[in-house]
Amino acid sequence: MLDVKFIRQNADLVKTSLKNRGASIGLDPLMEKDHERRTLIQKAEELKAARNQFSMKIAKAKGQGGDLEQEKAEMRRISDEIKDLDTRIRDVETAMETMAMEIPNIPHESVPVGSDPNDNQVVRSWGEKPHFDFTPRDHWEVGENLGILDFKRAAKITGARFTVSWGLGSRLERALINFMLDVHTGEHGCTEVWTPFMTNRDSMTATGQLPKFEEELFRTDDFFLVPTAEVPVTNLYRDETLAEEDLPIKLVAYTPCFRREAGSYGKDTRGLIRQHQFNKVELVRFAHPERSFTDLEELTSEAEAILKKLGLHYRVVVLCTGDLGFSSAKTYDLEVWMPAQGVFREISSCSNFVDFQSRRGQIRFKPKQGKKTELCHTLNGSGLAVGRTVAAILENYQQADGTVRVPEALRPYMGVDLIGPMR
């Protein structure tokens, strides 16, 4: 959420931001409410000052045995008026909150202006496309032929867009999770956290999933299933004040992720690319505002490190204003090469939300030299999406006979060099 005062003072900037994002909402209704609110507050505070005066007078008179009937009557009138004004103020503020929640973050100045994914810019790439002497098969075909991926039974147990993995397929999933966590904790200095996989409404609101994207979430009667570890991990410090010297705080968490994928019917219906439930190792940072964009570069390179160790060809793309997520000020997508389809697929998304989430969640820090408490900047990135990593490995490391070589870095975790057919 943006600060209403900031919107008021930087209306042009916010309007440009909305236009560049292709957003359809305007600022005028919010600004009108803002004006109304300030007028009402001024009136109410004047009356409250008067009420405090009268109250003091009555208290003193009572001490001297006096009885101020006239003042009491006046007080009653003032109190009624205050109550009325307070109700109106609250209504206006509720309306403003609803409107402000719908305004997306302002893209950072370094973000290219554009309308759709075609305007995203490739920043760099790593590795090379692997060469095949045969026509590479899609990962679901590789997995089903080996008997390690089982979409049919998953559909029977639950439904479409779920997966069962068997044997070394299951082990690959687990190996990747452990491998990623070990790299981020051991080499990147992240602290591992284990969180609830369901959260309440306040947490979903702070990170920006609610109120706008409720149709994307699975829910129980009481809670929402996490669509990403970003939600529980970022909310660890909601409504807390951190110490400046503790920043940046670097966390990493594994969670399953649950997404309805509403509006994506017909897209990626086969394989592991778009599932209702998938595993992800997530990097989250709480950063000092002065260096959060440096933190974004670091965090992105930490996610890249996993792809490098796995020997997977990828490229880094900076999202243009039109493709940028609602809460993000700047996002790099890591796209891994998928030889069967001959395309790069998103496998990680690394974003700096600046103070957008921390304002909603009141995540703050106290500067050392007696300055005012400030909002932290929050960042996160997949490090990586595990299901898509499995897909990438199956496609990039497949061999003519249908077996799949295990990337060097993963062998200690897999216990084998080769994934052969299930017996």
Add this chain to the structure above:
RNA sequence: GGAGGGAUGGCCGAGUGGCUUAAGGCGUCGGUCUUGAAAACCGAUGUACCGUCAGGUACCGUGGGUUCGACUCCCACUCCCUCCGCCA
């Protein structure tokens, strides 16, 4: 599911209708002392909103009510804790 207890500043914690401008402690910051540190002592230290300024207002879990006036009394709700029951 049943019974009971609780929610006050960064943290702990006192506070039964108007000197609450929220006691006291811890922590933090500054100072004195010290070669330096610790200890001791002295002082400072909440957040947000309105206003160009002066200044003003609000905030003791949330929302109502009573009252001239609510941290304090009444009602409802939320969350946390303890015990019992059930249970991986």
